[in-house]
Amino acid sequence: MKRADHLYGSVDTPALLVDRGILRRNISDMQKRADKAGVSLRPHTKTHRTPAIASMQVEAGAKGITVAKAGEAEVMAENGMDDIFIANEIFGDRKFARLRKLAEKVRLTVGVDNREQVEALSRFFEGSAHPANVMIEIETGEERSGMLPVPDLATLASFIYKTANVRFRGIFSHEGHTYGASTREECAALFRKSQEDTLLAAGIIREAGIPVETVSIGATPSILLGNILSGITEIRPGTYALMDAAQGAAVGDFSCCAATVLATVVSKPTPERTVLDSGVKALTAFTRGTGICHTPGHGILKGFSGLRVGKLYDEHGLVYGKEAGEQLQLGDRVEIIPNHICPTCNLYDRMYLVEDGRVVDELPILCRGRSQ
16 A cells, blocks of 8 residues: 655645656657667657657657647747657648748648648648648548548549649558457557558558658557567557556556556545545546456556546545545545546646655646647
């Protein structure tokens, strides 16, 4: 059992903590994995939304960074990142104008999956000294955005290749559906199939005489549990730096979880109901109902065997059972491993880097709320 009531005394609750030692280890381990596979690592920073961590990743050997939104790209560029991929489709005149301005400062690439986007980018980048770099998104099973690996891919790639003010850089996919695999072996198999589909897409485009510079994939659990195939040039995992309860469940090891939410016991209305000061606004209500990332409850109490946050209200987190009531007292401070760290980070202005029971630094989450 590990209470945090005697730790981090200068930090009020709820608060986002990040163990610096685990963070550094996670960053190093993924870089070594990429290096061993002979691929570039372009971490997805939508997880932490923190330029200081992005800098740590680049300093460790990452080629550049990935973001999800134009706003994230702008903040990262303002804080020293000079090679940024927006792994998302962007549309709208205001955003196209922002992309052009940003591309004048950094090496910027953006995802596309339709002709209309390409035409609009071409118009907005007319007269620019820097063309719009684009990558086609490939759908490999998540059923979200992206094109299927079919002959129509060559048509879009050819159109991009011939369109003024736009430069075709390659293709990318995200095997997010692997999170729902029922076993780690199934996750690895789905990962392999997703890569094969992505490589098939690259082959279709190359057969049309169009060079494919980058073949990019990315999701944390699949990369940790599977093998990277020959022909892949880049990986884009994001959660690996901080990890969370879902990812810990996938790999069978919660000691890799660097991020926790520090909470205080504020009420014990019954012997079987303990109340924390951390609700939806501190943890998010995200859960995964099935698969290797299955997350019952709303977060794991670190250092307590089997205790989870059972229910969330806006400002309250409830831990049920006599065991919790017996072990937790009013004023105790506990660390909660959140189910999903990406939306959790976006709830905080800063994270506290901790090591050996003390705060060693504060990192502002500068991309918080920058989802436009």
